[in-house]
Amino acid sequence: MSPPETEFITLYHSSSDDSESTSLGTSLTPQRIGFVGFGTIASAIATGLATQQSVPISYLAVSRRSEKRSSALQKSFPDLVSIHDDNQQVVDTADIIFLCVLPEQTSSVLQKLKFDAHRHTLVSLVSTSTIEDLCRDAQLPPERVFKMICLPAVARCNGICLLLTPTQKDPPILTELCEALGGCVQARDAQQMSALMVTTCLMGSFYGVLRNNREFLVRHGLDRDQASFLVGRLYDSMVQDAVQVQKDPNGFDQLIAEQTPGGLNDQGLRNLEALGALDAYDQVQTAILSRILGESDGSLPFESR
Numbered sequence: 173m174s175p176p177e178t179e180f181i182t183l184y185h186s187s188s189d190d191s192e193s194t195s196l197g198t199s200l201t202p203q204r205i206g207f208v209g210f211g212t213i214a215s216a217i218a219t220g221l222a223t224q225q226s227v228p229i230s231y232l233a234v235s236r237r238s239e240k241r242s243s244a245l246q247k248s249f250p251d252l253v254s255i256h257d258d259n260q261q262v263v264d265t266a267d268i269i270f271l272c273v274l275p276e277q278t279s280s281v282l283q284k285l286k287f288d289a290h291r292h293t294l295v296s297l298v299s300t301s302t303i304e305d306l307c308r309d310a311q312l313p314p315e316r317v318f319k320m321i322c323l324p325a326v327a328r329c330n331g332i333c334l335l336l337t338p339t340q341k342d343p344p345i346l347t348e349l350c351e352a353l354g355g356c357v358q359a360r361d362a363q364q365m366s367a368l369m370v371t372t373c374l375m376g377s378f379y380g381v382l383r384n385n386r387e388f389l390v391r392h393g394l395d396r397d398q399a400s401f402l403v404g405r406l407y408d409s410m411v412q413d414a415v416q417v418q419k420d421p422n423g424f425d426q427l428i429a430e431q432t433p434g435g436l437n438d439q440g441l442r443n444l445e446a447l448g449a450l451d452a453y454d455q456v457q458t459a460i461l462s463r464i465l466g467e468s469d470g471s472l473p474f475e476s477r
């Protein structure tokens with residue numbers, strides 16, 4: 173399909189200087205979105221964007237890379253998706269470009285592309301990229317470049333997106349797109365973004381706890397499938413309770429306070445604290461942050477800050 177013309181409505185200006193104006197559009201403006209690199213995270217974001225109902229999207233341009241994924245998306249959304257052999261075609265036919273290649277490919281891929289500083293918005297999913305490097309390689313000003321982190325649950329519009337906005341400007345369409353994918357938390361600077369990323373790196377630890385619970389049940393004679401079912405359903409219900417209170421700053425403390433004082437749940441938590449398990453969790457988060465910041469390889473022992 174050929175890309176539809178998009179007429180942009182300038183939403184906000186930081187000053188009367190045209191070079192500082194932005195034209196990301198409004199949620200009423202159908203968006204033309206492109207993906208350079210179409211692996212795991214790109215296909216999850218594209219699937220979420222194609223299925224969400226909040227922000228009108230008129231066109232999704234994807235690079236043919238990872239052809240199984242790009243053709244599957246086109247098959248599912250033939251009126252929306254266009255596949256391109258050349259990354260420049262993706263850029264030329266879309267306005268918001270998600271960069272979803274591997275860290276080592278980022279610079280060379282960007283340096284070969286020509287962006288229009290008045291039209292394009294670049295959103296990098298590459299966790300190691302910095303706004304400065306992205307601006308340099310894409311030849312775009314900082315107000316046109318953003319970093320985003322999310323996990324594949326965005327495909328079901330059930331993820332949470334972290335968005336680093338390099339200037340104080342609020343990028344309304346990007347936040348609306350992130351909200352549509354499940355939710356958005358904005359980081360005010362790169363340092364804070366690194367700290368927020370730590371939480372997205374705890375998925376493995378979380379599944380590790382579930383596996384540990386399952387193995388305990390198996391050791392006590394339950395079939396592995398039954399044990400897996402029990403653990404999955406139980407954690408699902410606990411997480412749903414947590415979701416109910418997620419907007420209350422003291423909600424998690426409230427859930428803990430609801431445990432019967434001196435009861436078995438209360439004891440479990442106190443035992444974990446006595447064993448230093450929660451302190452260990454803190455140290456793990458600090459170690460992950462240190463690795464994200466390039467200060468260590470993340471291995472322990474690690475001195476907590």
Ligand SMILES: NC(=O)C1=CN([C@@H]2O[C@H](COP(=O)(O)OP(=O)(O)OC[C@H]3O[C@@H](n4cnc5c(N)ncnc54)[C@H](OP(=O)(O)O)[C@@H]3O)[C@@H](O)[C@H]2O)C=CC1
Nearest residue numbers: 209210211212213214237238272273274275297298299322
């Ligand atoms: N997976 C995840 O949950 C998350 C990933 N990220 C970040 O997103 C980025 C992508 O990760 P992920 O999707 O997992 O990785 P994948 O390996 O699945 O995807 C990388 C994609 O880049 C493509 N590619 C390679 N070279 C080029 C090129 N020259 N031009 C265009 N496309 C190219 C690959 O195509 P081909 O297969 O044909 O080589 C592939 O489609 C990484 O930087 C990662 O850190 C961030 C958050 C979460």
